[in-house]
Structure formats: C-alpha cells, structure tokens
Amino acid sequence: MSAESKFKMSQERYDSLVEELHYLETVREKEVSELIKEARSFGDLSENSEYDEAKTEQGKLYSKIAEMKVLIENAEIIEKSEMADDVVNLSSRVKLHDEDENEDIEYHIVGSQEANPMQGRISDESPIGRAILGHRVGDTVVVEAPAGEMRFTVLEITNG
Secondary structure: OOOOOOEEEOHHHHHHHHHHHHHHHHHHHHHHHHHHHHHHOOOOHHHOHHHHHHHHHHHHHHHHHHHHHHHHHOEEEOOHHHOOOOOOOOOOEEEEEEOOOOEEEEEEEEOOOOOEHHHOEEEOOOHHHHHHOOOOOOOEEEEEEOOEEEEEEEEEEEOO
16 A cells, blocks of 8 residues: 555544444553463463463454554545535435436445445545545536446536
8 A cells, every 4th residue: 555545534434443442442542452461371372272362352453543544644534614515426325326226225425444335434545535526516427437328417516
C-alpha cells in the first residue's frame, strides 16, 4: 500500500476507529496478556495448545491494531459543509431508479472503509458510487459494471 493512500471517511467513522483502537490497546491487550500468562502456568509450552491459541490471538490483535493505526493516520475526513446540497457527494443518501430492472433503490455513498452493500452503504470507489458522484436529480447515469452496462436515473439526493 502506498504511503500516499488516503482513506475518505466521515468524522463519525474516524471517531469510532479511534475509540476501537483505544479499546484494543488498553482493555483487549490486557485480556490477551492474561490469557498468555495463564496458559504459561500450565507448564510445558511445546505441547500447550492454550498457549499457542493465546499467542495466535495476540498476533491477530497486533495485526488489527497496526491496520487501524494506518487507517487513522491516513484518514481524510470529508466535511459535509464542503459539498453542494443538490449534487451526489460522499455521505449523500441517493434514491435511484434502475432503468433495466424498473425498480427504485437507495444507497448511502460512503468511503471504502465504511462500505457495506448489504446495508445499502456503497463506496464512492464502487462502479455505481463512482458513476453517480457529481450528478443531480434527473440525471441518467450509465454504469460500467462487471455484470455489464446498467442505467440509473437519480430521483432524490439527501445531503447532511
């Protein structure tokens, strides 16, 4: 990963990452240390599955902490005030009409670290997210997706 990479996210997402990192570095790290200490007390480490599991858990924890530090250090907070109200932006809630399926769908445009398509939260870097950014109500957008070309009409935009 390039050191120049920035992760676009809302202030809320940034705050939750900072809070989770603090929890992992304080509470969770102490819990894992206690597991290792307890497993050591069982004797011979070469045949001690509890010790192996605790060390594996410690490795996962340190990996997660390192990953979260990179996210926090390279976070780019997107301010809602920087965005036009009538244009699809990061953090917009958008109602689209799928021309091919003849149905309406709603998405919340978020940074890649916040995306969860099952909850209607799509990344600004996804094919649909990237295609609708900057568009207004009434615009028809053609999306080049792995499944083929799709057409959407922007019905509604809610910012803020």
